[in-house]
Amino acid sequence: xxxxxxxxxxxxxxxxxxxxxxxxxxxxxxxxxxxxxxxxxxxxxxxxxxxxxxxxxxxxxxxxxxxxxxxxxxxxxxxxxxxxxxxxxxxxxxxxxxxxxxxxxxxxxxxxxxxxxxxxxxxxxxxxxxxxxxxxxxxxxxxxxxxxxxxxxxxxxxxxxxxxxxxxxxxxxxxxxxxxxxxxxxxxxxxxxxxxxxxxxxx
Numbered sequence: 567x568x569x570x571x572x573x574x575x576x577x578x579x580x581x582x583x584x585x586x587x588x589x590x591x592x593x594x595x596x597x598x599x600x601x602x603x604x605x606x607x608x609x610x611x612x613x614x615x616x617x618x619x620x621x622x623x624x625x626x627x628x629x630x631x632x633x634x635x636x637x638x639x640x641x642x643x644x645x646x647x648x649x650x651x652x653x654x655x656x657x658x659x660x661x662x663x664x665x666x667x668x669x670x671x672x673x674x675x676x677x678x679x680x681x682x683x684x685x686x687x688x689x690x691x692x693x694x695x696x697x698x699x700x701x702x703x704x705x706x707x708x709x710x711x712x713x714x715x716x717x718x719x720x721x722x723x724x725x726x727x728x729x730x731x732x733x734x735x736x737x738x739x740x741x742x743x744x745x746x747x748x749x750x751x752x753x754x755x756x757x758x759x760x761x762x763x764x765x766x767x768x769x
Contacts, residue, residue: 598691598698604725605700605716608636609686613704616681625678626769630671637727638719639667646741650749654756662756665763670737672766680712680733697728 615628633639643666644651644659654662674681683704692699697717704712717729729738748759 601691601698601700601718601725602688604718605702606686606688608632608716608727609688609702609704609714612681613683613686616678616683621675621678626668626671626675629674630667633670633674634667637670637730639663639670641728642666642738642741646738646745647749648742648746650745650754653754658756658760662760662763665760666741669763669766672769676769677733683707683712698725 611632615625615632618625620628640659640663643663647654681704683706685705687703687705689701689703692701694717697719700716700718702714702716704714706712712733713731715731716727717731718725719728720726729736731737744762745759748762749756752758
């Protein structure tokens, strides 16, 4: 009787564990599918904007709206300051965020031809620490496809883009290097950094 009970208990525990593992796997699969669908929508918007054929300030402004809506540029900006974050005047945070938004949007507008293509395709997802990475590409009619990697963080029942790798460059790393170079030269004075970012308004 004890053996029968033990076997039944072992079987029920095994079944419960298997069900729990299946539930977790299904939840992860659903989360991946939601993330892929989210990025697919954004990617299609980028592709439409690139294929529209517009240039200049109008295109920059459209990219700025898109970046503000989907990307946590404020978080990327603060992280990119590194140890200089403590030296940033509190009253300058909003201004710096606006300057970075314009700068990033101007870069996208400058390289807009690289985002042209026939289609936007999501390839796969992968976990990296606390982030969910979505690997995608812009399919070109001629030449190599353009890969884009999106770094997502859960937020409010959905996702927020906290970083991205595009044109072979990770946005946060590029910004951190540029900020560090400017602030080292100026010995922590933020004015030259602001001036450098404002140059994007003339591109």
